[in-house]
Amino acid sequence: xxxxxxxxxxxxxxxxxxxxxxxxxxxxLTDANLNDVSLADFRGKKKLLNIFPSIDTPTCAQSxxxxxxxxxxxxxxxxxMVSADLPFAQxxxxxxxxxxxxxxxxxxxxxxxxxxxxxxxxxxLYQGITARAIVVIDEHDKVVYTELVPEIRxxxxxxxxxAALK
Amino acid sequence: MADVLFKGTPAHTSGELPxxxxxxxxxxxxxxxxxxxSLANFKGKKKLLSIVHSLxxxVCANSTKRFNDFAKNRADVVxxVVSCDLPFAQxxxxxxExxxxxxxxxxxxxxxxxxxxxxxxxxxPLxxxxxxxxxxLDENDKVLYTQxxxxxxxxxxxxxxxxxxx
Numbered sequence: 001x002x003x004x005x006x007x008x009x010x011x012x013x014x015x016x017x018x019x020x021x022x023x024x025x026x027x028x029l030t031d032a033n034l035n036d037v038s039l040a041d042f043r044g045k046k047k048l049l050n051i052f053p054s055i056d057t058p059t060c061a062q063s064x065x066x067x068x069x070x071x072x073x074x075x076x077x078x079x080x081m082v083s084a085d086l087p088f089a090q091x092x093x094x095x096x097x098x099x100x101x102x103x104x105x106x107x108x109x110x111x112x113x114x115x116x117x118x119x120x121x122x123x124x125l126y127q128g129i130t131a132r133a134i135v136v137i138d139e140h141d142k143v144v145y146t147e148l149v150p151e152i153r154x155x156x157x158x159x160x161x162x163a164a165l166k
Numbered sequence: 167m168a169d170v171l172f173k174g175t176p177a178h179t180s181g182e183l184p185x186x187x188x189x190x191x192x193x194x195x196x197x198x199x200x201x202x203x204s205l206a207n208f209k210g211k212k213k214l215l216s217i218v219h220s221l222x223x224x225v226c227a228n229s230t231k232r233f234n235d236f237a238k239n240r241a242d243v244v245x246x247v248v249s250c251d252l253p254f255a256q257x258x259x260x261x262x263e264x265x266x267x268x269x270x271x272x273x274x275x276x277x278x279x280x281x282x283x284x285x286x287x288x289x290x291p292l293x294x295x296x297x298x299x300x301x302x303l304d305e306n307d308k309v310l311y312t313q314x315x316x317x318x319x320x321x322x323x324x325x326x327x328x329x330x331x332x
Binding site: 030034035054056057084085086088089091092108109110125126127128129 | 196200220222223250251252254255257258274275276291292293294295
């Protein structure tokens, strides 16, 4: 369990982010076409998971735009936006904002990903969805960088996350 | 378990809708301001529950507009539009469409409502979301009318549902 803040109030996550150096937990998430995908679908590529509460809120939207801008500079990496938004909302955003360089993945079917990556919020206004976090995974599915953003309303550290993809 | 169709292909729900004549199961769902509401919050009113898979899809959007028009002149009835969309998506939809006469409620925290009402899809591309259903409850939360599907991509029978509220 990790302690962070949301609008200054203390909130808790269900667990800890995967440790740097450990194998990334496998996952099942749902893409824009309602197909389920797992880590194995991105084998051989570097992966950046931008995990956030909802693409329909300002900070999450901003981080999606930022990573979308940078995605073109990282052709060997897959940059994924992971949230509890339904794929329909994620698609609505990406079409409206033309952010087609990033991949959106949804927890529409269950919250297993949120539990396995330790980011499910147990209390506060966002109970049941996720904290804001970054996980960078190398070609061999080893975790090489993580950030659990200490205040949910703040943006993640883009520079460090993108540096970890190099 | 109930049989429905998704684009003509057989699909299944987790259970059965509450029976006509029975008392509607209580629920805990999340409102637009992220507060939790239950049936008791609407005490004394007739209720029309429009359960949809996502407001960001065409048929669900249409039914919400239709029920919104109906609710305009019916102070004795509350229309509850229930889905797995996050409240942020529901608010964005209602804002964009000028929908003010219905209450949107989200399963962002868990899927207990979907299980208790027997509408959780257990297979098909919509697995994890709700099968399209309409319920009418009287002032004492007794179930007066239900409809599930049968084809998830087709609008509910408005005339029959609204006739119960005459």
